[in-house]
Amino acid sequence: MTHEPVVLADAVRRISEDSGGELEIYIIFDADRPQLALQAAEDEDIAVQLHEGIEDVRRSVAAAPRCLPVRCMGCKRLLKKSAYAVVIAAPARPVVANGLILAFCTRCAATQLEVRVHAEIALRKL
Ligand SMILES: [Zn+2]
Numbered sequence: 360m361t362h363e364p365v366v367l368a369d370a371v372r373r374i375s376e377d378s379g380g381e382l383e384i385y386i387i388f389d390a391d392r393p394q395l396a397l398q399a400a401e402d403e404d405i406a407v408q409l410h411e412g413i414e415d416v417r418r419s420v421a422a423a424p425r426c427l428p429v430r431c432m433g434c435k436r437l438l439k440k441s442a443y444a445v446v447i448a449a450p451a452r453p454v455v456a457n458g459l460i461l462a463f464c465t466r467c468a469a470t471q472l473e474v475r476v477h478a479e480i481a482l483r484k485l
Contacts, residue, residue: 382482385447386474387413388465409447416445416460432481433467444468446478459485 387395387409395413398406420429420438429438441464449458461478468474 382448382450382459384475384478385409385449386444386471386478387447388444388471388474389442412447412458412460413445416462420462429462431464431467432461433463433477436464436466438462438464441465444474446474448478448482 392410392413395406395410399410420443423429423439430436431438431441431443443462443464446461446463447458448461459482461481463474463477468477
């Protein structure tokens with residue numbers, strides 16, 4: 360556990376190199392999921408990948424054991440008990456090959472803009 364930040368920093372550097380320093384930030388609220396699912400069903404590449412990524416995150420949050428819950432990156436509230444937005448920061452091209460995933464509860468950030476501000480602050484800290 361003590362070396363986790365190093366691993367994370369490596370991952371961030373790799374993602375950053377892959378992207379030429381340019382990360383695309385995708386923010387998906389619960390309310391956006393039906394639309395994303397529709398777009399994924401129409402086989403829009405980016406939507407398919409985002410949809411899979413988001414559903415993976417939501418499954419992980421729901422299945423996280425009590426001793427290791429997934430928490431909001433802003434206030435540490437348990438995500439399982441909150442509405443939350445998922446952020447995927449990934450190289451802009453080709454698409455979401457390897458991204459970094461963050462999540463914020465809607466008490467910390469209720470709009471796209473608020474989530475983006477929180478995400479950019481969190482990414483700078485990594
Ligand atoms: Zn929060």
